[in-house]
Amino acid sequence: MRKIGFIPLRKGSKGILNKNKRKMVGRPLFTWVLGEAIFSELDEVFVYTDDETIIEFINKEYYWTNKIKALLRSKESANDTASTESAILEFCETTNYNFDVFCLLQATSPFTKKDDINNCLKEIGNDFDSALTVVKTHRFLWDESGNPINYNPLERPRRQDFEGLLIENGAVYVVTKNALKKHKNRLGENTAIVKMPEDSLLEIDTESDWVAVESLLIERQKRYKESQKITHVVFDVDGVFTDGTISYTKEGEHTKVFDMRDGMGIEILKQFDIEVMVMTSENSELVAKRMKKLKLKHVFLGVKDKYTLLNQVMQEKGKTLNNVAYVGDDVNDLTNICSVGWSLAPNNATDIVKQHADIVLSKNSGAGAIREACQFIMNYNKRF
Structure with a gap:
């Protein structure tokens, strides 16, 4: 039928x-x-x-x-x-x-x-x-x-x-x-x-x-949220990995600045068998290269409906959104911020995201926010 x-x-x-x-x-x-x-x-x-x-x-x-x-x-x-x-x-x-x-x-x-x-x-x-x-x-x-x-x-x-x-x-x-x-x-x-x-x-x-x-x-x-063991962490890029600004050269190319401490935090997470994913609405070659440097396997570029895609990914992995920590900064992250087991926002995130995130970090994006989020996740998972 x-x-x-x-x-x-x-x-x-x-x-x-x-x-x-x-x-x-x-x-x-x-x-x-x-x-x-x-x-x-x-x-x-x-x-x-x-x-x-x-x-x-x-x-x-x-x-x-x-x-x-x-x-x-x-x-x-x-x-x-x-x-x-x-x-x-x-x-x-x-x-x-x-x-x-x-x-x-x-x-x-x-x-x-x-x-x-x-x-x-x-x-x-x-x-x-x-x-x-x-x-x-x-x-x-x-x-x-x-x-x-x-x-x-x-x-x-x-x-x-x-x-x-x-x-x-x-x-x-x-x-x-x-x-x-x-x-x-x-x-x-x-x-x-x-x-x-x-x-x-x-x-x-x-x-x-x-x-x-x-x-x-x-x-x-x-x-719907339930606090369970975090098995997967999802990061937005602009406004999370970076400070949200873009620098243009006279040729029209642009650059992004990443914080090395964030990379160390992600490396530590992976040592504890926490799978790290990146989900961003921008389709950027610079971002792709940075994530390759960090050896991240699950990088989703150019995503507008992040919530549906995240549900699909977690369903394939046999997990639920309650096993996810999500770090985002702007309105296109909002549904995930409201839905996952733990949501975190950099200190300079938009007001609407900070209003609904479970944790507002003390660090700004591109200045140690991801490193701080990684530390929170590791400490939280100790109870399990």
């Missing part, structure tokens, strides 16, 4: 400029659900967009998996009046309905986890031809005429005694091919419901919504 995911993205956004590409906790918004889809039980995931920069991003960023495909959608299916169903049907006809189960994933639902996707998929075949995610709300609802909808005001129940209502949160919809072809709709005739946390009901339509969702995501990532 071939199960595919479908993430429709439009270039335009009325409420929030470039919403799908804007960084949410340091990652483009659409990568939150895309990353979860990669690790779900879906066989393939299609990003359907009229934004060629997103297609370029996906082709470059997710080279390590053949599960993701980015396709260009027509202008007609991406205009302001086009429905999601019109994009779905256009895609299905273009690909000749090459699937058994279709899963619609909304990029504006960053709370979606792989388990939510898998739980919807599991319902298909159990007398259900479709499934969707919902949230239970304990709000008291009224209509425009001033009539109560879901309770008796004269017998107002306590919250713990109130059953509440189930509301679509718009995150995940799953439907069989036969039902989709018959009804031309994301849902069939017999629909299963899968509950998600109440936070996932929030929609991102305004700047205030964005701030609220981002804060909730940060706190969710922190709740």
Whole structure:
């Protein structure tokens, strides 16, 4: 049974400029659900967009998996009046309905986890031809005429005694091919419901919504953290190995300055069987040469979605993010800073990173911060 995911993205956004590409906790918004889809039980995931920069991003960023495909959608299916169903049907006809189960994933639902996707998929075949995610709300609802909808005001129940209502949160919809072809709709005739946390009901339509969702995501990532033995350390480069500045020559070439004490710290870590990795958004020949000098085997250059790649690497190694210490300094490190077992930031890191890092080092980047981080990790691991 071939199960595919479908993430429709439009270039335009009325409420929030470039919403799908804007960084949410340091990652483009659409990568939150895309990353979860990669690790779900879906066989393939299609990003359907009229934004060629997103297609370029996906082709470059997710080279390590053949599960993701980015396709260009027509202008007609991406205009302001086009429905999601019109994009779905256009895609299905273009690909000749090459699937058994279709899963619609909304990029504006960053709370979606792989388990939510898998739980919807599991319902298909159990007398259900479709499934969707919902949230239970304990709000008291009224209509425009001033009539109560879901309770008796004269017998107002306590919250713990109130059953509440189930509301679509718009995150995940799953439907069989036969039902989709018959009804031309994301849902069939017999629909299963899968509950998600109440936070996932929030929609991102305004700047205030964005701030609220981002804060909730940060706190969710922190709740997952567990302090375990550190087996892997990941370093950003600019603003961690270096002071974050670049010197240019008149020929246009640039130089970076590295602290030799940091190199000694990394050498000591490796003696204690702690694997050291480097993950940076810049694709720099100078960085590659420095890491080769340090004899680091796992160097990832030009990475924009660091969180998804780090999850993939740790999954391959049979470890979790709780076994990782991460040292970063800027917003593109933020999700990892909030998610790993231990996160550390140089003293001159950006304020947002220092606010959420577990440890703010006394040393600045490029001036002994890595050496100090290595010492902390060695001392911490002694308890194990």
